[in-house]
Amino acid sequence: MAIVDCRSTGRFLPAALLRHGIECVHVHSQHPDVHMPFEADGFVDDLRHDGDLAATASVLRKHGVGHVIPGTESGVELADRLSAELGTPGNGMSRPAARRNKHDMVLALRDAGLAHAATIVSSDADEIIAWAESTAGYPVVLKPVASSSTDNVAACASPEQIRAAHAKIMSSTDRHGMTNTVVLAQEFLAGDEYYVNTVSRAGGHRTVEIWRYHKRRVPGGDFIYDYDEPLAPDDPVARRLESYAHEVLDALEIHNGAAHTEIMLTARGPVLVECGARTGGGQIPEIVTACFGVNQVDLLALSVAEPEAFDRLPTTAYRLLRHPRFVALINPRDEGVVPSHEAMAPVRALPSYAHTVMARPAGQPMSRTVDVATWPGYVYLISDDPEQVRADYRKLRAFERDFLYDNGSR
Known part of the structure; x- marks a missing residue:
C-alpha cells in the first residue's frame, strides 16, 4: 500500500493497515499541506515525488x-494519477480535477443532473461583482479554487467586500503553497450544514457517520465552526443526505477510498458545499468507533485488506451508540496563549470529557479564533445522556471566557 501525504487523519492509516498485515510506503507530493505534521514512523520507505510520475510509479512497483x-x-x-499509472484500484479519470478543483466539481454535478451551487471563477473582481448582481445576489462566498480547511473563505455582501476578499486571495498562496491565479465565487447557501463520511470499493459506497455542523458568528461578521453533533442513521434527514452524498460520489467518480462530503440542506434540498476524496479531518478512530461501532480509517483498511468482508457491510454501516459532541476550542479574545496540560484540568474533569487534541504547543501566543487555522484545538465530549453533554459544553465555553487562554497554568 502507498499513502500520499500521510497527514491529518491519514496518520492513523499505517497502523490500521498493519493490523491486516499490510505494510505501507509513503509518498510526499510536491505540494503537501505543511500546516499538518508528518510522522515518518510505520513506513517501509519514504519517497518524494519530484514530478516524474513514471519514476515514482516504478519505485512503487518494486515495493x-x-x-x-x-x-x-x-x-x-x-494518488489518483499513480493509481492510473500502476493500474491499481482507483477512481475514474475522465475528469480527475473535479475531485480537487471546486469549479470542476460543480460542473461534474451539473452534468450529472444533481443540485449544485451557482458558481463562477475569475481573476477579475469586477466580473464576480457583475455576476453577483445579475445572477447570484448577495451575499456570495469567495474562496481559493482548490484549497482546504476554510482557507481564505469569505462571505461578501457588497462590491467592496468582494474586492477586498478577491485581492486577499489573489495576493496569497493556498494551504498547499500554490499561487492563487483565480478566485472561486458561489451563491450563499442558506440552511443547515452537514458532512457525510464514506468509504467506497469498486463503486459500492458505505456510510460511516453523518454529522451536523453548528456555527457561530464572531466579531467582524464571519461564521466559524462551534461544535458538531451526529445524526442517527434512521433520521429522515440523514437518509436524505446519505442518498445525495452517494450520488455526488458517483458524479465525481469516487469509486475507491474514503470521502468527506459537506452538504447544505437548503429550502430546495441538499446542495453540495464540497467533497474531499480522502478521510475527514479531526478524527480519533477509537472514539468514533465507541460512538458509531465503526470508523472511517478502519473501514478503509478493511476495504483494501478484506474486500469481501467490506462488501457484506450494509450501505449505512454505522449505529449511534452514544452521544458525542465535537467541540472546536475558540479563543474569544484578541490575544492569549495555548493552555497548558494543567490549565486544561477543569476541562478534563467534566463528566462527559473524552479527548483533547491541541493544534499547537502549550504556552504559544495565539490570536482570536476566526477560522479553523486559528483553533487552539478541539475536545470530544461523550455521554449516554445528551443533557450531560450540553451542560458540559456550556461549562467549557465559560472556562474559555473566564480563564482558559490567560496563561499557561491556572
Whole structure:
C-alpha cells in the first residue's frame, strides 16, 4: 500500500493497515499541506515525488504496491494519477480535477443532473461583482479554487467586500503553497450544514457517520465552526443526505477510498458545499468507533485488506451508540496563549470529557479564533445522556471566557 501525504487523519492509516498485515510506503507530493505534521514512523520507505510520475510509479512497483490512497487533501490528485499509472484500484479519470478543483466539481454535478451551487471563477473582481448582481445576489462566498480547511473563505455582501476578499486571495498562496491565479465565487447557501463520511470499493459506497455542523458568528461578521453533533442513521434527514452524498460520489467518480462530503440542506434540498476524496479531518478512530461501532480509517483498511468482508457491510454501516459532541476550542479574545496540560484540568474533569487534541504547543501566543487555522484545538465530549453533554459544553465555553487562554497554568 502507498499513502500520499500521510497527514491529518491519514496518520492513523499505517497502523490500521498493519493490523491486516499490510505494510505501507509513503509518498510526499510536491505540494503537501505543511500546516499538518508528518510522522515518518510505520513506513517501509519514504519517497518524494519530484514530478516524474513514471519514476515514482516504478519505485512503487518494486515495493509491490497494490493500492495508492491519499492521506489528506494535498495527496488526492497524485494518488489518483499513480493509481492510473500502476493500474491499481482507483477512481475514474475522465475528469480527475473535479475531485480537487471546486469549479470542476460543480460542473461534474451539473452534468450529472444533481443540485449544485451557482458558481463562477475569475481573476477579475469586477466580473464576480457583475455576476453577483445579475445572477447570484448577495451575499456570495469567495474562496481559493482548490484549497482546504476554510482557507481564505469569505462571505461578501457588497462590491467592496468582494474586492477586498478577491485581492486577499489573489495576493496569497493556498494551504498547499500554490499561487492563487483565480478566485472561486458561489451563491450563499442558506440552511443547515452537514458532512457525510464514506468509504467506497469498486463503486459500492458505505456510510460511516453523518454529522451536523453548528456555527457561530464572531466579531467582524464571519461564521466559524462551534461544535458538531451526529445524526442517527434512521433520521429522515440523514437518509436524505446519505442518498445525495452517494450520488455526488458517483458524479465525481469516487469509486475507491474514503470521502468527506459537506452538504447544505437548503429550502430546495441538499446542495453540495464540497467533497474531499480522502478521510475527514479531526478524527480519533477509537472514539468514533465507541460512538458509531465503526470508523472511517478502519473501514478503509478493511476495504483494501478484506474486500469481501467490506462488501457484506450494509450501505449505512454505522449505529449511534452514544452521544458525542465535537467541540472546536475558540479563543474569544484578541490575544492569549495555548493552555497548558494543567490549565486544561477543569476541562478534563467534566463528566462527559473524552479527548483533547491541541493544534499547537502549550504556552504559544495565539490570536482570536476566526477560522479553523486559528483553533487552539478541539475536545470530544461523550455521554449516554445528551443533557450531560450540553451542560458540559456550556461549562467549557465559560472556562474559555473566564480563564482558559490567560496563561499557561491556572
